[in-house]
Amino acid sequence: MSFASGRGRKQEASGPAPRAEFIPRELRQVAAPLQRRQVRRTGAGGLAAAWGAASGHLGWAGRRGRGEARRGAFLTERGCRAPRWFVPGSVSMAVQEGGGTGAGEAARGGRRRGLFTWEEIGLRTKRGDPRREMWLVVDRQVYDVRHFYWRHPGGARILKAHIGEDATDAFHTMHADSTLVKSFLSSLQIGELASDEPSSEPSKNKQLIDDFRELRATITKMGLMKPNIFFYLCLLLHIILLEAAAWLTLLYCGTSLLPFTASLIFLTTSQIQASWLQHDLGHFSVFPKTKWNRRFQKFVMNHLIGGSSKWWNLLHNQHHVKPNCYSKDPDVSFHPFLFAFGKNLSVELGIKMTKYMPYNHQHKYFSIILPPLLIPALFHYHNFFVIFKKKFWMDLACMVSFFFRFFFISWNLLGVNCLIFYLLLRMLVSCWFVWVSQMSHIPMDIDYDKNLDWFSTQLKATCNVEQSLFNDWFTGHLNFQIEHHLFPSMPRHNFWKAAPLVKSLCAKHSIEYQCKPLLKAFADILHSLKEYGDLWLDAYLHK
Structure with missing residues (x-):
């Protein structure tokens, strides 16, 4: 299969793009603009790399999708310039450019992701820095959303508001099925917090965070999230x-x-x-x-x-x-x-x-x-x-x-x-x-x-x-x-039942209710x- 390179030359691709019948509709919709952009920028191997990027970005775990991702990574190593959003083996190009302990191993083999400290995350996501990274943390996992935030269904500004922060509670609170949503984030993950690092920023009250998460679990077990x-x-x-x-x-x-x-x-x-x-x-x-x-x-x-x-x-x-x-x-x-x-x-x-x-x-x-x-x-x-x-x-x-x-x-x-x-x-x-x-x-x-x-x-x-x-x-x-903001997806007829529990947590931590x-x-x-x-x-x- 041939196509025009950036200079108008005809070059032969190293392998054909996946046939349409093997590709989910959602993948085709995302891959189409990536394919066109890759053809313009990279020349040889661009089409395969585009399909690999789309496959990794959507978390498509099919055998053909993983094969195209590996092929795109192979061509990149041979000198084909790939854009930052290319995701070889579910490790973003942002990692390959450096950052975090173990980032080199992730860039070379895609088998290991980086380990980060809160200090490093703060330095790399510092506001006003022209080379500022767009990293955030959810459940101790570090994600690079630079090439995803503008397509976030809830709006780009929500992700930009949490850059450099622990967004765990916001993530689980604002998504009705956070488990399902998280399954699509693997292509954005660049590493995780080091084992000796706290789950949230050191400046935050760890005990209050743990108590609130326990309260949320209690409210769920009580059935207060079920609508009438x-x-x-x-x-x-x-x-x-x-x-x-x-x-x-x-x-x-x-x-x-x-x-x-x-x-x-x-x-x-x-x-x-x-x-x-x-x-x-x-x-x-x-x-x-x-x-x-x-x-x-x-x-x-x-x-x-x-x-x-x-x-x-x-x-x-x-x-x-x-x-x-x-x-x-x-x-x-x-x-x-x-x-x-x-x-x-x-x-x-x-x-x-x-x-x-x-x-x-x-x-x-x-x-x-x-x-x-x-x-x-x-x-x-x-x-x-x-x-x-x-x-x-x-x-x-x-x-x-x-x-x-x-x-x-x-x-x-x-x-x-x-x-x-x-x-x-x-x-x-x-x-x-x-x-x-x-x-x-x-x-x-x-x-x-x-x-x-x-x-x-x-x-x-x-x-x-x-x-x-x-x-x-x-x-x-x-x-x-108060109850609505703490638990936005709670049916409104259950607010009065949750109010005493919220009041008790406020009293425990001397927070005014x-x-x-x-x-x-x-x-x-x-x-x-x-x-x-x-x-x-x-x-x-x-x-």
Whole structure:
């Protein structure tokens, strides 16, 4: 089989690429771009090396895949230049370029991986270094994600946020089936921690980490991670009934002010409750199988709400792994352009003489900017921006059904006033969503990432609101924000059962567990914004 080299010459490959019928569909999809790139860069042996790289990257353990990987390694040793992402024998080229005890043996024979210390990992992944490696640790195994992070299904920023860190708890918490996911990571592994090294960074509290993992195992054994399907079906039914009531009110009672307002209230409630439900589906907490969670989330988010489920998951997962961490949590991205968040960050802005807004008055303009305008403005712009940037065409096609249904019904009932009805609907949903979602985060610690353990990271960034039937329904059980952040895939109807166990662990390690009334939680948003603004002003005036 012949193909054109980088200089246009015809060269003979050392062996044919695997026949299509022997290759899994997923492998063909990944190998195609690798094949084209390899042909351009390497000349002889490029095609076989591409198939070998794809086989190793996907963890395809077939005999033909391993053979192509060995053939690609052989050609590389004969002088064919391979890109860094080539994976001969499941050992990445990053290892061959040096790093870790035993890296030389791994590069030459692919039989042994490196042994690393936390000090070495810290030096090789130092922020600001132009030659910075992209290594992270999961269950004491060291992985190089340089050539994978941009294809990570949960988004590239999640992996980049954990570079140089122990990501074990984040990995197991954010994956519904971490065992299955880990089986695909062998091609990314470059070594493991030395036997005398701790499993997490020496700066972290080992006892707290062990206690949290024991708590997670206990909660799993208690069955608190198992969903009640009937509970969620009732939620979906009441969402559909509320939307039906909204349209029937306009149909049978007319379009005067009173039925117009009643219909708006019904539809707003339906939309916000649908938002809480799709949030649960996005965390795989409704159905035992991931694919059913994904399918129903697409139905609720795309068809009932008119948003992109992939857009939501992309941003929300980033928020969960690094909550209230500036530049890593998208929920605090309004700092510093609209608001000054966090005590230290506000002082830093003042010292730097940064003033995009009059932050000392932010507690006054917060209520008229963020709550009513987040969804009408940012939701529409950023939603479609990400859809077209990431090419989420299926999500876009599904969203069309919402807009067609909404405007077809509302136009026949309200005429041109349907535009006003839509705008008011989005503003009311936005207000409800912002006050509920931010009451547990804005008053808490907002700062740069301090690389704390999972339990400490979540407790510093979240607080709870007192339980009641109304609070549970009104907030979609996000009044248990602490338990939700510690165990995102836990069904929401089990939060109250896990709360006493979390409180006992907090008491053991002297960590504050905050719980407050609902109205006080709303008021604390404004109080904390005023405090941040005053700190900024003092630093700005050099007092």
